[in-house]
Amino acid sequence: MSKSVRVFAFTFLILLTLFKSVPIVQGQSLPVYKKEVRGVWITNVASDILNSRENIARGLDYLARNGFNVIFPVVWNKDYTLFPSNVMVRHFGAERRLDPAFAAQKRDPLAELIVEAHSRGMEVIPWFEYGFASNGFLVNAKPDWATLGTNGKVVNKNGFFWMAAINPDVQQFMLDLMKEVIENYDVDGIQGDDRLPAMAVEGGYDEYTVQLYKREHNGVAPPTFQKDPDWVQWRSDKLTTFLGRLYRMVKKQDPNLTVSMSPSILDFAKYEYLQDWTRWLDSTYVDLVHPQAYRYDLFGYQTIVGQMVGSTPNSSGYVKQAFKHKISPGIVTKASQINGPNLVRQMVNYHRNLGVMGEVFFYYEGMGAQNQFLADSLWKYFYKEPAVMPNRNSVWRPIPAIQNETDASVLKSGTWEANSGTGYSGTVLRGKQGTNPVIIYSFSPPYSGFFDVFVWVSGGRSDATQIAPYNIKNNNGLQYTEFVNQKSADSRWVKLTGIPAVFGKNLELVMFADDVADGGAVYADAVMFKLNRKKSPEVQIQFRTPIGHDSALPQQIDLDQNYPNPFNPTTTIRFRLKKTESIRLTLYDMLGRRVSTLVDNRLLTAGEHQVVMNAQHLPSGHYHYRLETPTSTLIRQMTLIK
Numbered sequence: 001m002s003k004s005v006r007v008f009a010f011t012f013l014i015l016l017t018l019f020k021s022v023p024i025v026q027g028q029s030l031p032v033y034k035k036e037v038r039g040v041w042i043t044n045v046a047s048d049i050l051n052s053r054e055n056i057a058r059g060l061d062y063l064a065r066n067g068f069n070v071i072f073p074v075v076w077n078k079d080y081t082l083f084p085s086n087v088m089v090r091h092f093g094a095e096r097r098l099d100p101a102f103a104a105q106k107r108d109p110l111a112e113l114i115v116e117a118h119s120r121g122m123e124v125i126p127w128f129e130y131g132f133a134s135n136g137f138l139v140n141a142k143p144d145w146a147t148l149g150t151n152g153k154v155v156n157k158n159g160f161f162w163m164a165a166i167n168p169d170v171q172q173f174m175l176d177l178m179k180e181v182i183e184n185y186d187v188d189g190i191q192g193d194d195r196l197p198a199m200a201v202e203g204g205y206d207e208y209t210v211q212l213y214k215r216e217h218n219g220v221a222p223p224t225f226q227k228d229p230d231w232v233q234w235r236s237d238k239l240t241t242f243l244g245r246l247y248r249m250v251k252k253q254d255p256n257l258t259v260s261m262s263p264s265i266l267d268f269a270k271y272e273y274l275q276d277w278t279r280w281l282d283s284t285y286v287d288l289v290h291p292q293a294y295r296y297d298l299f300g301y302q303t304i305v306g307q308m309v310g311s312t313p314n315s316s317g318y319v320k321q322a323f324k325h326k327i328s329p330g331i332v333t334k335a336s337q338i339n340g341p342n343l344v345r346q347m348v349n350y351h352r353n354l355g356v357m358g359e360v361f362f363y364y365e366g367m368g369a370q371n372q373f374l375a376d377s378l379w380k381y382f383y384k385e386p387a388v389m390p391n392r393n394s395v396w397r398p399i400p401a402i403q404n405e406t407d408a409s410v411l412k413s414g415t416w417e418a419n420s421g422t423g424y425s426g427t428v429l430r431g432k433q434g435t436n437p438v439i440i441y442s443f444s445p446p447y448s449g450f451f452d453v454f455v456w457v458s459g460g461r462s463d464a465t466q467i468a469p470y471n472i473k474n475n476n477g478l479q480y481t482e483f484v485n486q487k488s489a490d491s492r493w494v495k496l497t498g499i500p501a502v503f504g505k506n507l508e509l510v511m512f513a514d515d516v517a518d519g520g521a522v523y524a525d526a527v528m529f530k531l532n533r534k535k536s537p538e539v540q541i542q543f544r545t546p547i548g549h550d551s552a553l554p555q556q557i558d559l560d561q562n563y564p565n566p567f568n569p570t571t572t573i574r575f576r577l578k579k580t581e582s583i584r585l586t587l588y589d590m591l592g593r594r595v596s597t598l599v600d601n602r603l604l605t606a607g608e609h610q611v612v613m614n615a616q617h618l619p620s621g622h623y624h625y626r627l628e629t630p631t632s633t634l635i636r637q638m639t640l641i642k
Helices: 003-018 053-065 086-092 100-105 109-118 137-141 168-184 207-216 229-253 268-273 277-282 298-309 321-326 341-354 374-383
Strands: 037-042 070-073 160-162 189-192 258-261 330-332 358-362 401-403 411-413 416-419 428-431 438-443 449-457 468-473 479-484 492-495 499-501 507-512 527-531 570-577 581-589 594-604 607-614 621-628 633-640
Touching: 053 109, 053 374, 070 109, 086 137, 086 168, 109 492, 137 160, 168 189, 168 229, 189 229, 207 229, 229 258, 229 268, 229 277, 277 321, 298 341, 330 341, 341 358, 341 374, 401 438, 449 468, 449 507, 570 581, 594 607
Parallel strands: 037 070, 037 358, 189 258, 330 358
Antiparallel strands: 401 527, 411 438, 416 428, 438 507, 449 492, 449 499, 449 527, 468 479, 468 507, 570 607, 581 594, 581 621, 621 633
C-alpha cells in the first residue's frame, strides 16, 4: 500500500470525526450522591485478591458493582513494601525493594490496584499496615531504631517488635515511604492504623527517648511504671506531633489527598499503643478516622460505637459532635470468625440511625462467597444510591470513558476481522494486512484537564505484534506516538502517554494495522480515557445532595448561567445560598489556570446574590467560573467574544 493512499484514508477518517456531533455533558444534570465511606481493607494475608491482575480486576469489579467507593490496600507489611521502593533500597539494600512474592512475578500490585479501582470510580488510599512495628528484620538491621522496655530488651508486643516511634530517624523513614507513594502514584490519600502513629506502651526506654525526656524534665528519668499517666501523655503527645508533620507533608504534596487513620478504640488505643486519637481530631491532623470497633455481637458493637459518637443522632460521645462526620468505624467481617450478613446489616443500620457517615470492612475476603456474598446484601439494603467520600466537595474520581472497538462511535476503515478469544468486552478485532486497516477512537472530554490514555491488551495471542502503533492527539496540535507489545501472556490495561484536553475539543487515538515492522498482527480492543488527578487537581465535578438525607450533609447552592453569554466585556453571575456561608467565586481558563478571583472568602447571607464581571483585560475564549462554599462546589462555562 502506498504512502499517499494511507494518508488519504487517514485524512478521510479525520474529516468524518470533525462532522460528528460532539456530546456536551458539562451542563447535564448529575445523579444524586450521598456522602459516605464505603470501604474495604485489601490484605496480602489470608487472601488471594493480590495474587494476579485478574484477581484484582475481578475483586474490584465486584466491590464497585455493589456500591463501594474506596479501598485501603496494604502497602507496608512484614518489613516489606508492596510497591517498588527506593527508600527501602537506600536503607536496607536492593533485596528489600519489593515484597518477594511480587518481585518474583515482576509485578507492582499497587499500580495494578490503582488502575482497576480508578477505572471504576473508586478511590485508593494505601494502608501502611505495619507502621512502626517490625517482624524483626528492621530492628535487627538498625538496632538504634528499636524501642526498649524497662528490662533493656527490644519490646515485643502482640507478636511484633516495636520501633522507637519518637526517634526522628524512624519518623523520617516512615515519612519518606509515604512521600514515595504520593509522588510516584496517583493515589487519593494515605492511611495509618493501630501501629501508626503508635508505640507499645511498654516502650520508650531506648536511649534517644530517655534522653529527650530528661532534657524536657530537668534531668529526671522517665517513670519505670509504663502506664504512669504523665509518661503515657508525654509519649502520646510526641506521636501526635509526628502525625502533624505527616499531615502537613501530605497536604503540601497535594491538599486534596485524604489523611486517614484507623486506630484502636479508646482507652485501649491510648493506654496500650499511645494513640490519643481524639487529640488528633482536636488538632485537625486527620481527615477521616476509622476506629477498629471489632466485635462479634451486636450489643458489644453498639456499646462501643455509642460511647464513641453518642447513642442518639444529636448527642456526643468521647468524639465531639463537630468531628462526628469524620468517623466511619471499622467492622470486622472475617478474622478469628465470620460476622455474617444479618449481623453486619444491623451494625450498618445502627450507623445510619446515629448519622454515622459510613464504615470500612476488614477485610476483602469477608465480602464475597466466603461470607454469603455480604457485599451484595449491603448493596441491596444500603448502597444502591451512589456515594462520594464525606471529605469531598465533588465527585473526585469520575468513572472514566471506556470505548469498545465495536462501538458505533469508533470509526474504522479497511478490514477488521472478529478474532477468536475474549477481549475486554466481547470480541477482539484483528486488522487484515493489505486492506489499510485504520481505527479511530474519539473522546470528547466533559471538563478540561489532563487525561491518561489506556489500551486493553488481550493476552494469549502468539502472532501479535510487539510494536503496535498508537497515535494520540488533541486539537491544540499536541500528538504522540507510542508502541505497545501486544504479545502478552495476560490481559491488562496498558498506559500510553497522557495528554492535556480542553472541554469540547476531542482527543483521538488512531491505530494503523498495516506494514508493522516486525510483521506481527495488530489487534484492536477497548481504550480508556481517565482523568489524571495528580495533573488535574483543580477539576471539580458537581454533584447534588439528596434533600433531607441528613442534617449534617451540605446544603444545596444554586449557580445560574451568566447573562449575557457570550458576552463582551461585562456579564452578570447570579447565585443563591440556602444559608449564610462564606463563599469564593473564581474564574479559570480552559487549561485550568485561575485568572481571576471575583469574591474571596466573603460571608454572605441566605438568598440571591449577583456579581458583575468585567473581562476587558482577558482574551477571547471559553472560561469556567466556580462557586465554592465550605460544603459545595458548582461550575459553569462562559464564553468571551471580542
